[in-house]
Amino acid sequence: MLTYHKTTEEExxxxxxxxxxxxxxxxxxxxxxxxxxxxxxxxNPKNNFYSFYEKTxxxxxxxxxxEKTEVFFGIGVNPDSCNKGYGQQMIQIACEISKSLFGEKPLYLEVRTWNKRAIRCYEKAGFHIEGEAFQQITSSGEGVFYRMVKDxxxxxxxxxxxxxxxxxxxxPEDELNFYLSYAKQGMKILEPLCGSGRFFIPFMxxxxxxxxxxxxxxxxQKLIEKQPDAKVIQADLLEYSSGEKFDYIFITSGSVSLFTDIALCKEILNVLKRMLAPNGTLVFAVDxxxxICPEDTEYRTDVVKETKDGYKLILKTKNHYDVQSQTQFSPGLYELYHGDTLVQSERMDFQTHLYKFGEMEQYLKEIGFSKVKTYASFSKELAASDNDEMFLFECME
Structure with a gap:
């Protein structure tokens, strides 16, 4: 695992x-x-450099x-370490550092059009080319560049x-019943990452x-349209601090895997642990x-659906799995068509951390959960190996 710190003068x-x-x-x-x-x-005192290490x-x-509305991102890899997969990990961590320093300002970079190796690396990490190629003079000479923006x-x-x-x-009925099995009348229950309410509303x-x-x-907004009385709040989990304690906290659909930065994932799980009332239970699933998805070289059409207004909504995806970080990169391009006319498009940098058997259990132990059960199915069959397609965790202090 890579470590990092502010770049020193010696470095x-x-x-x-x-x-x-x-x-x-x-x-x-x-x-x-x-x-x-x-x-x-x-x-340049306005630059923020960080050095990355693999051991020593x-x-x-x-x-x-x-910058005023966005953050310029630059990266360099030791010539002896190129083509070894480090770029993906460094970009992933860079995004978290940027968020901690500059909030939600989007990242962008500039890359020479001939550097296909770098472009592929950036695309796998969730960047896409924006606009046409342009010419500019830099400290290293004149060249033709693409501007790439982080989804x-x-x-x-x-x-x-x-x-x-x-x-x-x-x-799904079996998944809903699994999470309902921990709920009792009189409990105070929290669903982080509740989304549009497909589990939240049946609980209500x-x-x-x-x-x-x-x-x-x-x-x-979708949840409120369906249940105007829903007690929900829009917030980042790390910034959410109601001060309340909950008897039962659950996260469905493998959503904990969305926290691909393991340090951040541990921090969030720690936050949830502090929100538990005495004898409270945290239940969640991971992928x-x-x-692991088959590797794609180009975007492929994954889903085509018709909206209620008669428009055609298409999802195109391109999968890449990084073995070192166990991250599944699946950037998505959403396109809305009225006939043959593209009305709207939207990109999403979808990433998940895929867990090995015993990995999350170690993290939960470090956080302070002493009672942890790991299931492989909604019928509470105990997990046994990496071949299980999901891990469900039942955690108590």
């Missing part, structure tokens, strides 16, 4: 001396002393430069929400005292390595 000298070969010599840096004289590159080896660096990670926008409602309007209909939290405004 800036080292990185500036990296030498690339062939076409990539254009990425060779000026000596750091020259950069300091011009206050450029590593010496310096693997690469990233740069985050805040919003795991955020359900309007088209995504609409298709979700078509495909997943009602909760059974007169259970349930509260919900979700980051997607579009998803919550497993048995769900």
């Amino acid at each position: 800036k000298y080292l990185i500036a001396d990296w030498k690339y070969c062939g076409d990539y010599v254009i990425y060779n840096n000026q000596p750091y002393e020259e950069q300091k004289k011009s206050k450029s590159g590593f010496a 080896a310096l693997i690469g660096f990233i740069n985050l430069h805040e 919003t990670k795991n955020y359900y926008g309007s088209l995504c929400t609409e298709l979700y409602e078509i495909l997943h309007k009602d909760a 209909e059974r007169q259970l005292n349930i509260f919900g939290v979700d980051l997607s405004k579009e998803m919550l 497993t390595v048995a769900n």
Whole structure:
């Protein structure tokens, strides 16, 4: 697993001396002393550089430069570490760092059009080319570039929400009954990531005292349309602090796998643990390595559905699995057509962490859960191996 920290002065000298070969010599840096004289590159105080290590080896660096409405993203990998999958991991962590520093400002980058290797890496990490190629002069010379923009990670926008409602309007009966089996009248219940309410609403209909939290405004709007009295709030889980304690907290549909940064996932699970009342129970599911998708080289049409207004809604996806980070990248392109006319499009950078048997159990132990049961089915059959297609966790202190 990669570790990182703010780039030190010593590291800036080292990185500036990296030498690339062939076409990539254009990425060779000026000596750091020259950069300091011009206050450029590593010496620009507006840049935010972070160094990445695999154990004691310096693997690469990233740069985050805040602008008025977005954040410029740069990345460099040690010539000795290229083509080893580190770029994907570094980009994933860079997105989390950017969010912590600059909130929801979108990331963008600029890449030379001939650098197909880098473009493929960025696309797999959820970036897409925006607009036409353009020419510009940089410190390393003149070139033709693409601007690439980071899709919003795991955020359900309007088209995504609409298709979700078509495909997943009602909760599967076996899954619903599984989560209902832990609920009792008089309990205070919380469903984080409640979405458009396919589980939340059946709990309400059974007169259970349930509260919900979700980051997607579009998803919550759908829920409120169906149940105007729903007690829900739009918030990031890390920023949600009602001060209340809950007897039962549950997260359905493998949604915990959406937290691909393991450190962040642990932090969120810790937040949920602190929200539990004495003798409270946390129940959730994750996807497993048995769900690895076949590799795609191009976007392919995955779903075609007709909306209630007679429009055609298409989802195109392109799958890539990163073995080192156990991350399934499945960026989606949503397109809404009226006849043959494209009316609206929307991108989603869908990522999930696929778990191995015993992995999450270790994290839960570190957090402080002493009683954990792992199931492989909604009938509560105990999990046994990586071949199980899902893991369901029942956790108590």
